[in-house]
Amino acid sequence: MKIVHTIDELRSQLRGQLRTAFVPTMGNLHEGHLSLMRTAARHGDPVVASIFVNRLQFGPNEDFDRYPRTLQDDAAKLEKEGVYVLFAPDEREMYPEPQDYRIRPPEDLGDILEGEFRPGFFVGVTTVVMKLFQCVGPQVAVFGKKDYQQQMIIRRMCQQFAMPTEIISAETIRDADGLALSSRNGYLSEQERAEAPRLYATLQQMRDRITQAQFGLGLKLDEVADLEQAARQILSVKGWQPDYISVRRQSNLAAPTQQDLDQRTPLVVVAAAKLGKTRLIDNLEI
Numbered sequence: 001m002k003i004v005h006t007i008d009e010l011r012s013q014l015r016g017q018l019r020t021a022f023v024p025t026m027g028n029l030h031e032g033h034l035s036l037m038r039t040a041a042r043h044g045d046p047v048v049a050s051i052f053v054n055r056l057q058f059g060p061n062e063d064f065d066r067y068p069r070t071l072q073d074d075a076a077k078l079e080k081e082g083v084y085v086l087f088a089p090d091e092r093e094m095y096p097e098p099q100d101y102r103i104r105p106p107e108d109l110g111d112i113l114e115g116e117f118r119p120g121f122f123v124g125v126t127t128v129v130m131k132l133f134q135c136v137g138p139q140v141a142v143f144g145k146k147d148y149q150q151q152m153i154i155r156r157m158c159q160q161f162a163m164p165t166e167i168i169s170a171e172t173i174r175d176a177d178g179l180a181l182s183s184r185n186g187y188l189s190e191q192e193r194a195e196a197p198r199l200y201a202t203l204q205q206m207r208d209r210i211t212q213a214q215f216g217l218g219l220k221l222d223e224v225a226d227l228e229q230a231a232r233q234i235l236s237v238k239g240w241q242p243d244y245i246s247v248r249r250q251s252n253l254a255a256p257t258q259q260d261l262d263q264r265t266p267l268v269v270v271a272a273a274k275l276g277k278t279r280l281i282d283n284l285e286i
C-alpha cells in the first residue's frame with residue numbers, strides 16, 4: 001500500500017485508473033471502517049482510503065482536538081485489507097488557504113436532526129467530501145448507513161452536481177451487544193460502555209411496536225409521537241441526554257404524514273443522545 005500525503009502524489013498514483021473505489025474516513029479505524037473497505041473492493045479496483053480529521057465539520061465545543069489520531073495502526077489495518085493507496089493529507093495540504101467556497105446542503109435535509117444539533121456540520125462534511133472527490137476522482141464511494149443523514153446528503157450532492165461517482169451505502173456494523181461501532185465509543189467509561197447498547201435496544205423496541213401496529217389496526221401519527229416520547233423518557237431515566245429520537249421517511253428524512261403510515265411508506269428511526277460526554281448516533285430502518 002502506498003501512503004501519500006499530497007494531492008499531486010495521489011493523482012499521479014491514480015492516473016489512468018477507471019474504477020477507483022473510495023472510502024473517506026477520519027481514521028481511528030475499526031471493523032465498521034474495514035467492512036466499508038471490503039464493500040469498496042467488491043465495487044471497484046483499486047480501493048483508495050483517506051484519513052483526514054476535518055476541522056470544518058466540528059463545532060467550537062466539539063471534540064476536534066481530542067479526536068483520536070492513530071495513523072500508524074490505521075495504515076497497518078488498511079494494508080491488511082489490500083487497500084491500494086492511503087491518502088493522509090495534513091491541514092495545510094487540504095486547506096492551504098481559508099476554505100471560503102463551501103457546499104451548502106438544502107435546509108430541509110441539512111438543517112434537521114444532526115444539522116439542527118450540530119450547526120455547520122453538514123456544510124463541513126459536504127465541502128470536504130467534494131474536495132476529496134476532486135482529488136481522488138472515484139467512480140464509486142462507500143459510506144456507512146450509521147451516518148444515515150450524511151450518506152443521503154452526499155448521494156443528493158452527487159446527483160445535483162452530476163458528479164460521476166456512484167454512492168454505495170453499507171450496513172452498520174455492531175458489537176455483539178448491538179452497539180454500533182464508532183470511533184467515539186472509545187470515549188466511553190466502562191460503566192457507560194455497559195449502558196450504551198440501550199440506544200439500539202430502544203430503537204428495536206420502537207421498530208417492533210411500529211411493525212406490530214402496521215400489521216394490526218394500523219399506525220396513527222399520535223402513536224408515533226408517543227413512541228418517540230417514551231423512548232426519550234426511557235433513555236433520560238437511565239442517564240442519557242437525548243438530542244432527538246425520531247421516526248422519519250427513509251426517502252428524505254421528513255416526518256411521515258398519516259398517509260405515509262397508512263401506505264406503509266418505508267420509515268427509519270434516527271437517534272442521537274449523549275451518554276456522559278459522549279454523543280452517540282444510531283438508526284434503524286423499518
Ligand code: PAF
Nearest residue numbers: 024025026054125128147
Ligand atoms: O463519516 C466520516 O468519517 C466523515 O464525516 C467523512 C465522510 C470522512 C468526512 O470527513
